[in-house]
Amino acid sequence: MRFVFKTSYDADINWFKHKTQAFWYFLLFGLMMAIPLYFHFLSDPYLLGEITSVMIFAIAAMGLMLLTGHTGLPSLGHATFMALGCYMNVIYLNAGLPWLLAFPLAGLTAGFVGTLIALPVLRLHGVYLALATLAMSILTGDFIVLLEPWTGGISGLAVPDISIFGLEINKYANPYLFYYLVLVVALLIIMAYRNILRAPMGRSFTAVRDSEISAQAMGINLTMTKSSSFFLSATTAGLAGALFGHSAGYVTNETFDVVMSITLLMMIVIGGLGFIHGAFFGAIVFGIIPVAIANGRSLLQTSFGINVHIPGLENGLFAVILIAFILFEPMGLYGRWLKVRTYFELFPFYRKDMFRRQKSYLKTERVQ
Amino acid sequence: MDFIQLLASGLANGCVYGLIALGFVLIYKATEAVNFAQGDFMMLGAFVCIGFANDDFMGQGFWIAVPLAILVMAVFGYLFNWGVLRHMFGQSQTSIVILTIALGFILRFIAGTIWSHEPVSLETPFAGQDIRFGGVVLGVDEMLVVVVTIILTACLFVFFSKTKIGVAMQAASQNQLAAYYMGIPVKRIQSLVWGLSGAVAAVAGILFASKGAIDPSAGLLGIKAFAAAAIGGFGSLPGALLGGIIIGIVEPLSSRYGPPGVSQIAPYAILLLVLILRPGGIFSQTQKKKV
Amino acid sequence: MSLLSLSDVTLRFGGVVAVNNVSLEVQQGEVFGLVGPNGAGKSTLFNLISRFYDPAEGSISFNNQNLLKLGSDQVPSQGIARTFQNIELFEHATVLQNLLVGRHRHRKTSMLSEIFFTPKARREERRHREAVERVIDFLDLQPYREKMIAGLPYGVRKVVELGRALASEPKLLLLDEPASGLSVEETQDMAYWIEDIQKQMGITVLMVEHDMGLVSSVCNRVLALNDGKELTTGTPTEVQAHPSVVEAYLGTSGISKT
Ligand SMILES: Nc1ncnc2c1ncn2[C@@H]1O[C@H](COP(=O)(O)OP(=O)(O)OP(=O)(O)O)[C@@H](O)[C@H]1O
Ligand SMILES: [Mg+2]
Numbered sequence: 038m039r040f041v042f043k044t045s046y047d048a049d050i051n052w053f054k055h056k057t058q059a060f061w062y063f064l065l066f067g068l069m070m071a072i073p074l075y076f077h078f079l080s081d082p083y084l085l086g087e088i089t090s091v092m093i094f095a096i097a098a099m100g101l102m103l104l105t106g107h108t109g110l111p112s113l114g115h116a117t118f119m120a121l122g123c124y125m126n127v128i129y130l131n132a133g134l135p136w137l138l139a140f141p142l143a144g145l146t147a148g149f150v151g152t153l154i155a156l157p158v159l160r161l162h163g164v165y166l167a168l169a170t171l172a173m174s175i176l177t178g179d180f181i182v183l184l185e186p187w188t189g190g191i192s193g194l195a196v197p198d199i200s201i202f203g204l205e206i207n208k209y210a211n212p213y214l215f216y217y218l219v220l221v222v223a224l225l226i227i228m229a230y231r232n233i234l235r236a237p238m239g240r241s242f243t244a245v246r247d248s249e250i251s252a253q254a255m256g257i258n259l260t261m262t263k264s265s266s267f268f269l270s271a272t273t274a275g276l277a278g279a280l281f282g283h284s285a286g287y288v289t290n291e292t293f294d295v296v297m298s299i300t301l302l303m304m305i306v307i308g309g310l311g312f313i314h315g316a317f318f319g320a321i322v323f324g325i326i327p328v329a330i331a332n333g334r335s336l337l338q339t340s341f342g343i344n345v346h347i348p349g350l351e352n353g354l355f356a357v358i359l360i361a362f363i364l365f366e367p368m369g370l371y372g373r374w375l376k377v378r379t380y381f382e383l384f385p386f387y388r389k390d391m392f393r394r395q396k397s398y399l400k401t402e403r404v405q
Numbered sequence: 406m407d408f409i410q411l412l413a414s415g416l417a418n419g420c421v422y423g424l425i426a427l428g429f430v431l432i433y434k435a436t437e438a439v440n441f442a443q444g445d446f447m448m449l450g451a452f453v454c455i456g457f458a459n460d461d462f463m464g465q466g467f468w469i470a471v472p473l474a475i476l477v478m479a480v481f482g483y484l485f486n487w488g489v490l491r492h493m494f495g496q497s498q499t500s501i502v503i504l505t506i507a508l509g510f511i512l513r514f515i516a517g518t519i520w521s522h523e524p525v526s527l528e529t530p531f532a533g534q535d536i537r538f539g540g541v542v543l544g545v546d547e548m549l550v551v552v553v554t555i556i557l558t559a560c561l562f563v564f565f566s567k568t569k570i571g572v573a574m575q576a577a578s579q580n581q582l583a584a585y586y587m588g589i590p591v592k593r594i595q596s597l598v599w600g601l602s603g604a605v606a607a608v609a610g611i612l613f614a615s616k617g618a619i620d621p622s623a624g625l626l627g628i629k630a631f632a633a634a635a636i637g638g639f640g641s642l643p644g645a646l647l648g649g650i651i652i653g654i655v656e657p658l659s660s661r662y663g664p665p666g667v668s669q670i671a672p673y674a675i676l677l678l679v680l681i682l683r684p685g686g687i688f689s690q691t692q693k694k695k696v
Numbered sequence: 697m698s699l700l701s702l703s704d705v706t707l708r709f710g711g712v713v714a715v716n717n718v719s720l721e722v723q724q725g726e727v728f729g730l731v732g733p734n735g736a737g738k739s740t741l742f743n744l745i746s747r748f749y750d751p752a753e754g755s756i757s758f759n760n761q762n763l764l765k766l767g768s769d770q771v772p773s774q775g776i777a778r779t780f781q782n783i784e785l786f787e788h789a790t791v792l793q794n795l796l797v798g799r800h801r802h803r804k805t806s807m808l809s810e811i812f813f814t815p816k817a818r819r820e821e822r823r824h825r826e827a828v829e830r831v832i833d834f835l836d837l838q839p840y841r842e843k844m845i846a847g848l849p850y851g852v853r854k855v856v857e858l859g860r861a862l863a864s865e866p867k868l869l870l871l872d873e874p875a876s877g878l879s880v881e882e883t884q885d886m887a888y889w890i891e892d893i894q895k896q897m898g899i900t901v902l903m904v905e906h907d908m909g910l911v912s913s914v915c916n917r918v919l920a921l922n923d924g925k926e927l928t929t930g931t932p933t934e935v936q937a938h939p940s941v942v943e944a945y946l947g948t949s950g951i952s953k954t
Binding site: 105165172173182299359364 | 489492493498499500502503504506507508509510511513514515517518522621631632635639669670674676677680681
């Protein structure tokens with residue numbers, strides 16, 4: 038158990054609680070910086086591409102985490118904002134804007150348009166909001182087809198390469214540079230996210246999540262707070278969408294479908310609602326499972342000659358894992374990690390009931 | 406003539422949507438949980454019935470398969486609440502939404518594995534028969550859908566207003582805590598409601614599969630049923646049915662008379678419009694939480 | 697000049713007249729008590745002041761400002777803070793974070809400056825934390841600083857809720873049954889705190905309370921309410937002895953401790 042003697046208010050404000058914590062995070066950062074070297078020596082960057090994809094989804098998941106995990110507003114339509122970001126990025130690039138301008142602008146456009154779309158439904162509560170965003174997500178593909186002159190509709194749209202001051206970045210030609218680019222974007226977003234959480238805005242988000250009534254009684258404007266959260270969330274998802282476009286190289290009306298929206302939501306639940314770490318844990322799990330299933334399948338095939346091909350197995354497995362998490366570990370992977378850590382820190386004084394949830398009636402939105 | 410035929414098939418479709426929405430609303434009213442897997446309940450009900458009835462599977466015949474399928478789905482709904490949902494007291498609505506979405510994935514997977522992903526239709530005694538009124542040809546299956554829906558709705562109405570358990574369900578839905586204090590076994594009632602809604606879903610599935618082919622992804626129709634439920638206002642049973650019928654009728658008409666692409670968009674566009682203009686649905690009963 | 701004044705306020709819920717033509721004046725610096733049996737309309741009166749409900753008739757003004765012109769989230773900025781009868785804390789946040797939310801009305805930073813955490817944002821943040829630490833010291837909440845609300849005992853939650861209201865440095869504090877569910881010792885502490893809040897911090901208090909012992913020891917004046925109507929106003933002793941109050945209480949079982 039570590040005792041931190043707080044001698045100034047900054048001890049509570051700073052990013053890291055103490056030096057050791059800072060050390061671990063810097064180590065992790067160093068590791069992330071060094072990963073491409075490994076693949077470079079291996080001269081097989083395939084897995085690096087996978088890691089990059091996981092990071093892109095982690096960025097999108099961070100966007101959703103801010104909205105669902107921290108503000109308590111469920112969205113079943115975040116793929117729509119990814120689509121907005123992706124298409125706007127391409128449109129800006131094709132209009133001749135440099136990437137360094139087009140990319141953030143694409144995110145902001147996704148944020149603005151997203152907030153405009155969402156403003157009327159933000160008054161809605163949990164289920165209604167989930168439904169409205171679901172409907173939005175279903176309509177996305179149709180709208181992309183309708184807007185064919187700009188989006189290419191069914192035949193799709195090629196995403197141009199990234200060019201930063203003459204430096205060309207293409208996922209296939211130079212996976213290392215693309216990896217670093219995504220890493221930098223992810224880092225910047227994490228920093229902004231952390232800053233929000235330690236400032237009044239982040240606290241007003243969690244306040245709205247936990248009790249709208251008392252948030253109001255503390256002077257928090259609900260509409261303002263919810264739409265700020267929506268804006269930031271959609272912007273982040275838009276940035277992830279733009280990166281996703283560069284990573285895919287080609288997008289069509291079927292790229293950003295409902296399944297992607299639902300996947301994002303599943304990610305943050307498995308990862309741990311309400312924690313930035315959760316976005317990453319969730320994205321990692323969703324990156325690993327398909328690989329694991331493919332490996333398991335080929336293992337069965339080669340060593341036992343069994344040919345397992347069950348369509349829908351991946352989704353079924355995701356779903357089982359998800360239900361197990363909701364039932365047995367509502368705080369997600371990050372929650373499990375917290376418990377394990379506390380166990381070792383307190384050894385041998387850990388008590389089983391330390392993280393026990395309070396039993397209560399289903400949180401109601403109706404008048405009692 | 407054409408118009409009337411479109412209307413009839415739209416009405417039949419709408420009844421199926423309405424029945425799915427009805428199951429959805431039953432659960433929402435009684436437990437405040439939202440079952441995003443209601444469409445997959447419908448799909449599973451259809452496949453269970455097909456499994457019992459069709460010659461390719463157990464071949465027991467239509468009249469034995471129907472009650473069996475309804476019973477299986479009722480038990481399934483009951484057990485799902487009893488075994489899974491009941492343990493989620495105190496968790497947020499979002500968790501329940503996600504849980505039921507995940508359940509939908511699992512049901513789709515199970516149905517696909519058992520009955521394959523090929524579309525099949527239920528073998529019924531009245532397949533292919535039709536009735537002619539002048540120039541209008543109406544399928545017996547479509548008419549049956551409408552008739553069964555009307556009967557089922559009437560039964561539910563009587564059940565909720567006349568039987569003791571129905572009244573208890575209503576009480577539990579209006580105020581869980583108070584009902585609990587009054588000695589109503591709220592948790593058991595909730596499981597019963599889930600069972601009832603499973604049975605309603607089975608009926609919807611059987612109707613759906615008897616008038617056309619069904620495959621495991623048909624559960625996604627549930628999304629249209631949510632739209633129906635929301636259009637009608639979540640808390641209202643007649644509203645759900647009406648919402649379903651509106652969507653069912655709008656779809657074929659807009660695809661026939663509207664510009665291309667509109668018929669896919671229409672149900673959700675209506676949903677969004679209703680949510681924006683009348684956030685509580687047409688039969689709105691939104692209230693603020695009391696402090 | 698009175699700080700808060702309600703005149704002829706009426707509110708109906710369907711057929712129920714929850715508040716019926718009530719007028720009251722809370723003077724600067726006093727502790728004003730609201731008593732009455734269950735369902736008398738006390739909490740509803742608070743919700744009217746918080747602007748959760750719109751009165752059908754009457755006016756409410758604070759500091760010579762018409763409160764009815766404001767939305768419920770603008771009320772705190774006037775200097776009114778409140779607690780709730782059934783504790784409405786932010787369950788999945790720590791005590792410290794809960795108190796910091798209480799500082800929301802003093803927020804001076806913009807979204808952008810918070811995202812980049814500019815030096816100004818840091819300065820403001822220090823200021824907020826300084827104020828909150830003072831409240832933590834005042835209410836002896838140090839042991840619970842970093843604890844999640846979800847795991848705290850009831851008595852502590854009540855104190856945290858008081859702390860959250862105090863953190864906003866209000867002019868008027870609305871306390872809805874601050875001592876309900878508390879043990880005798882905890883009620884004692886609450887009495888001392890309310891006294892300090894009045895005498896040392898100079899905050900005016902309007903409180904609803906069933907515990908007549910607490911009411912007599914801290915309140916300067918008391919208004920008794922029944923069925924939404926005012927019965928009488930006066931010192932705690934006068935009100936307790938008033939025949940209509942005795943009758944209202946004997947008629948119901950609303951009173952807990954006398
Ligand atoms: N949101 C509401 N909708 C309908 N009726 C309400 C609502 N809020 C309060 N009431 C009714 O108004 C009356 C006054 O309620 P209120 O909560 O103000 O009582 P109270 O004096 O605070 O009682 P207690 O001592 O039990 O807290 C009660 O009859 C109550 O049922
Ligand atoms: Mg009260």
